[in-house]
Amino acid sequence: MKPPPFDYHRPSSLGEALDVLAGTGEDGKVLAGGQSLIPLLNMRLAAPAHLVDINRLTDLAAVEEEPGGLRVGALARHSRVERSARAAEVQPLLGQALRLVAHPVIRNRGTVVGSLVHADPAAELPAVLALLGGSVRLARRGGTRDVPAAGFFTGPLESAAGPGELAVSAFFPALAPRSGTAFHEVARRHGDYALAGVAALVGLDDDLRVSVARVACVSVGPVPLVADVVGACGHRPPASADWAGAARAVQDRIEPETDIHATADYRRHLTGVLAERALRDAAREALHA
Amino acid sequence: MTTKLFGEPVQRREDPRLLTGRGRYLDDLGPDALAAAFVRSPHAHALIRDIDVSDALDVDGLVAIYTWEDLPDRLAEPLPLLIPHPALTHGRTAHPLARERVRHVGEPVVMVVARDRYLAEDACALIRVDYEVLKPVVGVEEAAQGARLVHDDVPGNVGAHLVQEAPAADGRDARELIEDAPHTLAFRLDVERSASMPLEGRGVYARWDADDSSLRVYSSTQTSTSVRMAVAAKLGLPLPKVEVIAPDVGGGFGVKIVHPWPEEVLVPWAAMLLGREVKWAEDRREHFISSAHERAQVQFVRVGFDDDGRLLGLEVTILHDHGAYTPYGIIVPIITSTQLPGPYKLGAYRVEFSSVYTNTVQVTPYRGAGRPQAVFCMERTMDRIAAHLGLDRTAVRAANFIQPDEFPYDQGLTFQDGRPLIYDSGDYPESLRMLKELIGWDAFPAEKERAAAEGRRIGIGVGCYVEGTGVGPYEGGHVQITSDGRVHVSTGLTSQGQGHETVFAQIAATELGVPLERVSVVTGDTRRFGYAVGTFASRAAVMSGNAIALACRKVREKALRIAADALEADPRDLEITDGMVHVAGSPGAAIPLATVAVLSNPLRYAFDAEAARATQFAGASSPDRPPVDEGEEPGLEGRDYYSPIRSTFASGMHAAIVETDPLTAEIRILRYAVVHDCGNLVNPMIVEGQIHGGVAQGVGGALYERMVYDGHGQLLNASFMDFLMPYATEVPKVETAHLQTPSPLNPLGIKGAGEAGVIPVSAVIASAVEDAEGIPITRMPLSPSELFDLRRAAS
Structure with a gap:
């Protein structure tokens, strides 16, 4: 369990980092928190010729409020976002999700943007970005682009970040008024990747009737699956909305697979249970918002 | 001031070193x-x-x-x-x-x-x-079919086949008694693979x-x-x-x-x-695929019993998966076969196992060593009988217990050490009484009803076991008191964190009457002690503990003899307190053990203050005798061995209360209670620690751990990400009570405790989940996904 040889780069500025990445192209891999990359290297499942360590680019550690949401820099650790009071006010779903990400020692090191770029369909943060309709900012030598969540996750462990590009930040839209969120999951052990998990967003109109109802599911497909269920739950006050019907609608949309920890049928069942719980909790939050 | 340390919850002396990163593990050595x-x-x-x-x-x-x-x-x-x-x-x-x-x-x-x-x-x-x-052979049943062979020269893949029969007192055998029994049941049980999985490979x-x-x-x-x-x-x-x-x-x-x-x-x-x-x-992947696993068995049970749930005959046929090789013989299935009877009188018993080769990692003992499977089988049988007759599960067990006045009790089988399986001591009815009180067994039905009214599902389970511990052939101890008054103890068996530096020092300090701080212990170093067997089978305290006590007694006897000469007293009047030899009841006439150590060696170079001081006791050595008399040796040291006639049998009973989520099928352990009997306790805190660790591994086996081989013989979960050892968050608080029935077989009256905690856990959790769900549980481990499937199949 020792990595194969690689060249190590530790740029001290963003410009330098982008230059190195431009030079290494397909052979370059960015190292931030290293919570997924280092095990992959040690098990020789990944063998990039160049490792570009961005831990000196401390400007990228910022967590800042922007009009309409929160921008999280590429070096912001999970724990920093989890503990940020401002982040919790702007978008409570971030904190709700981060508490479910692995263990504290991993959250102290791992980064939010790193988790998005890693694009594990079992991970919480890609689901959060997808549910909220956020975006990832990709920089390359000579330019940047913002990629919306819907186009960012392209497959299991595959994202839109291309050779020579560095994900410098992610943008999470703020919680709208009269809206609420929740994240529920079931994992085999505390901190494990979820067998199934559901993030929910519920918004109410001026008459306090459900006008937004959306979920994002983890571990049930190649990318985070977002389902709009506002039609299924009915344009009704939360107390009389058909949350069970909404959960069934979610179950119909997902395509879980059987693996060594759970069958596809169980994952489908679980996703329905969790979807109903998350939607109900999100609606309760919306009423109190 | 008392120097009796045996039985005290002395803090582990190795912990400051191990917990502050000053341990020296294998990979800390030889950096170049x-x-x-x-x-x-x-x-x-x-x-x-x-x-x-x-x-x-x-x-x-x-x-x-x-x-x-x-x-x-x-x-x-x-x-x-x-x-x-x-x-x-x-x-x-x-x-x-x-x-x-x-x-x-x-x-x-x-x-x-x-x-x-x-x-x-x-x-x-x-x-x-x-x-x-x-094409590989994967899975015990495929192996038993024998269509493909792991070793070309092993027909049917069968490495070993063994039948043991213990007929009833009237000579009738198990099959006959089962045929004639008022009630009979037959069923199959499955236990998955798991592994020792030490954190250091x-x-x-x-x-x-x-x-x-x-x-x-x-x-x-x-x-x-x-x-x-x-x-x-x-x-x-x-x-x-x-x-x-x-x-x-x-x-x-x-x-x-x-x-x-x-x-x-x-x-x-x-x-x-x-x-x-x-x-x-070794790295972790190597450990998964290149060391050893355990546990996997398929068991076929037939049992006959009377209206009170008393066993008349039990027949168990075991298919044991031995992996690709058998370097450690067939110890595991032999232990399963012979520890299956537990604390019960079986009537007649017949057990047969076939140990088959598969193209998987070899199987050798893992803590419990075949016993968790045995107890799973016996205790699932007890629960089946209770369900069949509509009796309380503890009542069925009590009806079958060996009674305290029946020891020594001969189960009529041959144990792992090749000797007769004879239980030396125990008190199973008292153990069950203590357990029921600890967990609140009799009050549980009301608790379950209240939970049900809230839409919650809870269940209670119980499991009993007897564990042969301290197998021979021997261990030894060496004890030396040097002229600075320090006591150096060594024994050949090794330590893997059990606390030997503490318990062996407690034994030596108690035997010699010296403060604990003066005693140091070395284990597992052939430079210090060459003859030993090893640390396994819950044997270190029983074997080396007694050997060290015997060696200490030799040293003490010599110390008293030398001191008696110096003090012009009768050795029988002397005792040792706090490192001083003195006449009982007369603390004035005293001589430090350090001085006795100097006196024990006629070569008395005054290298240290003690040696110089000792000259006052030198006396006139007789010119007619050699300085080292016949039969004597220079130095204050002794060596002795303990070799038991047979194993000593510890026992225990566990109970758990679990909650199962009606929707997600998650299983949570709400309470876990243990009554444990390992004879005299050397250090109750260390025994409890051993039990906690064992229960944690048992929870792994019951709810989390399995080795997932695919049809190609690839181990699909060879990492800590997918092999689910429980974290502290998954292990319940363990409530413990001790019962002490001393072993008559060894001088200290102790029995082994190392493996105990793990042994009945799968049986207990299965019993509790079955109680909560009302669905028969026949295989372990049990995941939420599997419970979900069981529910669907039952509805």
């Missing part, structure tokens, strides 16, 4: 040693056509590459079969490096030695082995001293003395020229009692050949 790494088979069953190392030769820092063809004489032979048995008609062991054929994923094929482990692994990645892939570090023609080997082992003998024999070295030391060892749990591992002989061999220090530290 060359590193070994292994090319291991990626196939479960294959012929080796060719090994091409040419690309690896270019790796900078490469030192050597070895295949089976490079191995000399005895190293080229198959590794030893440690524990032969007449029933093991087809025992098979691996070669240190594969010869022509591989039989499981992970079998070592090539050894690479390089400047460091990174380079060694780079070279491994460049070695091309050409395999002819064969295996490891070997060897140093060859060419000038002295001697070899020193450090191994993360549970038996340094036997590794020493194996290395000396395999490498053709004189035994006195080989030293083996077990440094701090980060857990063993059984897997490190196997010896010699291929690496344990290959690494010292390479060190000799190269004249360089060589080290190999």
Whole structure:
């Protein structure tokens, strides 16, 4: 369990980092928190010729409020976002999700943007970005682009970040008024990747009737699956909305697979249970918002 | 001031060192040693056509590459079969490096030695082995069909087959009694594979001293003395020229009692050949696919009983998965077969097992060593009987208990040590009474009803076991008191974190009447003690504890004799308190043990203050006698051995309350209670710690751990990400009560405690989930996904 040889780069500025990445192209891999990359290297499942360590680019550690949401820099650790009071006010779903990400020692090191770029369909943060309709900012030598969540996750462990590009930040839209969120999951052990998990967003109109109802599911497909269920739950006050019907609608949309920890049928069942719980909790939050 | 420390909850003396990072584990040693790494088979069953190392030769820092063809004489032979048995008609062991054929994923094929482990692994990645892939045998039932063979010369894949019968007192056998019984049940049970999985893997570090023609080997082992003998024999070295030391060892749990591992002989061999220090530290993937697993069994049960649930006859047929090789013999299925009766009178008993080969990692003992499977079988049977008759589950158990006045109780079987299975002592009715009180058994139905009214599902379960501990043949202890008054204790068996430095010091301090601080303990170092068996089978406290006590008594006797001379007193009037020998009831006339140590040696150079002071006691030695009298030895030291007639039988009973989520099928343990009887307690805190650790591993076996092999013999979950050992968050608080029925078999009256905690946990959790769900639980472990399936099948 020792990595194969690689060249190590530790740029001290963003410009330098982008230059190195431009030079290494397909052979370059960015190292931030290293919570997924280092095990992959040690098990020789990944063998990039160049490792570009961005831990000196401390400007990228910022967590800042922007009009309409929160921008999280590429070096912001999970724990920093989890503990940020401002982040919790702007978008409570971030904190709700981060508490479910692995263990504290991993959250102290791992980064939010790193988790998005890693694009594990079992991970919480890609689901959060997808549910909220956020975006990832990709920089390359000579330019940047913002990629919306819907186009960012392209497959299991595959994202839109291309050779020579560095994900410098992610943008999470703020919680709208009269809206609420929740994240529920079931994992085999505390901190494990979820067998199934559901993030929910519920918004109410001026008459306090459900006008937004959306979920994002983890571990049930190649990318985070977002389902709009506002039609299924009915344009009704939360107390009389058909949350069970909404959960069934979610179950119909997902395509879980059987693996060594759970069958596809169980994952489908679980996703329905969790979807109903998350939607109900999100609606309760919306009423109190 | 009292020096009685036996029985006190003394804090573990090793903890400050281990908890502050000052432990010396295998990989902390030899930082400049060359590193070994292994090319291991990626196939479960294959012929080796060719090994091409040419690309690896270019790796900078490469030192050597070895295949089976490079191995000399005895190293080229198959590794030893440690524990032969007449029933093991087809025992098979691996070669240190594969010869022509591989039989499981992970079998070592090539050894690479390089400047460091990174380079060694780079070279491994460049070695091309050409395999002819064969279809593997995976799973115990496929193996038993015998359509394909793991070893061409083992028909039906059956390595061993053994039947044991214990007929009823009237001579009738189990099958007959079951046929005639008022009630009979028949069912099948399944237990999955798991593994010891110590946090520190295996490891070997060897140093060859060419000038002295001697070899020193450090191994993360549970038996340094036997590794020493194996290395000396395999490498053709004189035994006195080989030293083996077990440094701090980060857990063993059984897997490190196997010896010699291929690496344990290959690494010292390479060190000799190269004249360089060589080290190999196992990584986690290697541990999963190259060490050993345990547990997997399929059991077929037939039982006959009367209206009160009393057993009339029990017949169990076991299919045991032994993996690809049998270096440790058939200890595991023998223990399952013979510990299955537990605390019960079975009427008549017939047990039969077939141990079959599969193309998977070999099976050797893991904490509990066949007992968790045995107890799962017996206790599931008890619950079945209770359900069938509509009786309370504890009432059925109580109806079958061996009573306190029936000891010694002969189960009529032959135990793992080849000796009759005779229980020495115990009090099972009292143990059950204590357990029911601790968990609140009788109040539980009301609690369950209240929970149900809230829409919650809870259930209670119980499990009982008897554990043969402290198997022979022997252990020894050496005790030396030096002229500074310090007491140096050594024993040959090894430590893997159990707390031996504390409990052996407690025993020595109590026996000798000295403060604990003056006693130091060394284990597992062949430089200090050469004869030992090892640490396994819950035997360290029983075996070395008693040996050390006996050695201390020899030293004490000599100390009193010398002191009596000096004090002109009768030795029978003397006692030792706080390191001072004095006349009982007369503290004025006293002599320190340090001084006695000086007096014990006629060569009295005054190197230290004690020796100078001792001259006042020198007296006039008789010119008619030699300075060291006949039958005497210089020095205040003693050595003794403890060799028991047979094992001593500890016991325990566990109960748990679980909650199952009606929607998600998650299983949560709300309470876990243990009543434990290991005879006299040397240190109750350490015993409780052992129980907690055992329960944690038991929870793993009950709810989380399995080795997931696919049809190709690939282990799909060979990492800590997918092999689910429970975290502290998954392990319940353990409530413990102690019962002490001393063993009449040994001087200290103690029984083993190391494995106890793990043994009944699967049975207890199955019992509790079954109570909560009303669905028969017949296999372990049980995941939420599986419970979901069981519910669907039942509805």
